[in-house]
Amino acid sequence: MKTMNELMLHFMQDILYAEKASLREMAKTAKAVESPELKDLILRHRDQSQQQVSRLERVFDILGKRPRAKVCAAMNGLTEEMEEVVDESDRGPVRDAALIAGLQAVEHYEIARYGAMIAWAKQADLSNAADLLQETLDEEKEADRLYSELAERSLNPEVAAIDESEAEEEPEPEPAQPAPRKRPASRKAKEPEPAPAPAPAKRAPKAAAPKRAARK
Numbered sequence: 001m002k003t004m005n006e007l008m009l010h011f012m013q014d015i016l017y018a019e020k021a022s023l024r025e026m027a028k029t030a031k032a033v034e035s036p037e038l039k040d041l042i043l044r045h046r047d048q049s050q051q052q053v054s055r056l057e058r059v060f061d062i063l064g065k066r067p068r069a070k071v072c073a074a075m076n077g078l079t080e081e082m083e084e085v086v087d088e089s090d091r092g093p094v095r096d097a098a099l100i101a102g103l104q105a106v107e108h109y110e111i112a113r114y115g116a117m118i119a120w121a122k123q124a125d126l127s128n129a130a131d132l133l134q135e136t137l138d139e140e141k142e143a144d145r146l147y148s149e150l151a152e153r154s155l156n157p158e159v160a161a162i163d164e165s166e167a168e169e170e171p172e173p174e175p176a177q178p179a180p181r182k183r184p185a186s187r188k189a190k191e192p193e194p195a196p197a198p199a200p201a202k203r204a205p206k207a208a209a210p211k212r213a214a215r216k
């Protein structure tokens with residue numbers, strides 16, 4: 001990339017891929033959530049995203065380029081995280097709250113990209129392109145606001161209530177049993193008295209000396 005037009009084209013290809021990946025992911029997410037209100041928000045924004053793809057194609061025409069998407073690793077990572085949430089959670093408020101966070105991460109990425117492209121379009125005197133991109137940016141910001149409002153008003157309090165009820169149901173820990181008293185050390189057994197020393201052996205009596213014969 002060496003020029004402003006090349007830079008903008010690169011980001012256009014990136015966001016076109018991101019929008020199409022987001023469309024596929026929103027269809028899956030709408031089936032995975034429990035909240036009817038959240039499902040309705042997702043499907044309504046999905047309809048908007050289809051229009052956003054059409055606007056991007058018009059911007060490609062303004063640039064004189066063929067609409068061609070380029071793999072967006074960032075969007076792939078965000079959608080993979082949302083699929084992990086579905087795989088690792090049960091249907092209910094906790095999953096819905098996690099998926100709203102994932103949907104907003106997608107919106108924040110798109111908001112950053114559209115904001116940059118609008119600035120470049122204005123710098124390049126592409127006012128028609130800037131207006132089309134601004135319309136999409138406004139929709140992305142509104143979607144993010146609606147997701148936040150639903151989470152703060154409904155889903156986050158529901159999740160907090162689940163945590164409180166589970167805490168109440170947890171059995172109280174049993175009082176600690178007093179440590180067993182140590183038994184006093186038994187007195188040392190008396191050592192056996194030493195056996196009396198054996199009496200010294202009696203000496204055998206000396207044999208009497210033979211008497212000398214008397215001299216005649």
